[in-house]
Amino acid sequence: MISKNIFEQLFKSSSPPVDAKLIKRCQDNLLKHGIDFKSFSLLPDVELKLPKLEGKDIEEHFYNIGELQSAPYRKLLKKLAECSLPPLPKKWSKAAGWRKYTGNKSQSVACPPDDAVIFDVEVLMSAGKRPTLACAASNDAWYGWVSEPLSKGEGHKQYDHVNYENLIPLETDGMEPCGDLDRPRVVVGHNVSYDRAKIKEQYWLNKTGVRFMDTMSMHTCVSGVTSYQRTVLKAKEKEPHPTDDEWMEISSLNSLSEVP
Structure with missing residues (x-):
């Protein structure tokens, strides 16, 4: 042709x-x-x-x-x-911004400098869509990020807008680069598109060397379920059909608590 x-x-x-x-x-x-x-x-x-x-x-x-x-x-x-992740910190700081934890020590950092990290964001949805807490882990250290309102112990407020300064820096101190932005870096998360939306640098017009890997997408393509299978897994009070036993051993729903 x-x-x-x-x-x-x-x-x-x-x-x-x-x-x-x-x-x-x-x-x-x-x-x-x-x-x-x-x-x-x-x-x-x-x-x-x-x-x-x-x-x-x-x-x-x-x-x-x-x-x-x-x-x-x-x-x-x-x-x-x-790698084996380092031990969890015994005590987490409530100071605003990023903090790095290694052993019994902690220090303020602009952002996690590691080339590969596991990343997760928590949002208090009743207060709006601003990020509240974030956590990251590498083979060398743990990192914790705390939002300004939480660090100041402010009372519950409703935030209708998410401004750039409310987002989480992952490659800068908010404005200035931390290291070579073009170097390959990878961020791993579960349903990572949700967490990625809370990162400052993801709204830049020019892309950097950071790439994201979504463990939920990886699970879906390897052990995901069809709409029928999803219904069967959610109907836990009903006895599954004998023909379902084979796929139920290797499949699960997409939530992190369900993924084997």
């Missing part, structure tokens, strides 16, 4: 010739559905110089460019997955 010029660039000489019998079956199938392939007009061939393939064929090309883009982040994720 493509011009000879483009075909030869994409598939080169490694492509096997098309079986004549296969072509005949395709033509017969077109005629069967009322498509007369004999009555057509040829379009002129497209002469186009494509960029050089990154590999011996188009399949290898896309694999290689995907590997080039994802390899730094996969390396960070693997290191994070294989």
Whole structure:
């Protein structure tokens, strides 16, 4: 279906010739559905110089460019997955902003500087959509973030708007960069799009080296459930059908408390 010029660039000489019998079956199938392939007009061939393939064929090309883009982040994720998280702090500070906890020590920081962190945000929804608390963990330290109203012990208020200064810095002190913003960094979360919406730098027009991995999306594509299966799992008072036993052993709902 493509011009000879483009075909030869994409598939080169490694492509096997098309079986004549296969072509005949395709033509017969077109005629069967009322498509007369004999009555057509040829379009002129497209002469186009494509960029050089990154590999011996188009399949290898896309694999290689995907590997080039994802390899730094996969390396960070693997290191994070294989580490043991440091001990939890015995006492958390109520001071506003980020605080880093290592051993029995804590110190104020502009944002977590680590290249790979697990991240979660909590919002007091009855007070609006402003972030209230946040927590992050790396293989070296724990981090806690506290909002201004909470740190000051203010009484319950309703915040109708979320301003930029109310959001959480993850790559800056709020304005100035903390380290090289273009370096690969990865942030892991569950339903991470919710947490990501509370981060200051995610509203910049120019993107940085930070990428997000959503464990809920990963769970859904590996052990997620259909609408029928979701109904079965939620109807805990009813006895499931025997045919459901097999998938129930490897599937679950999407919430963090349900994911195995």
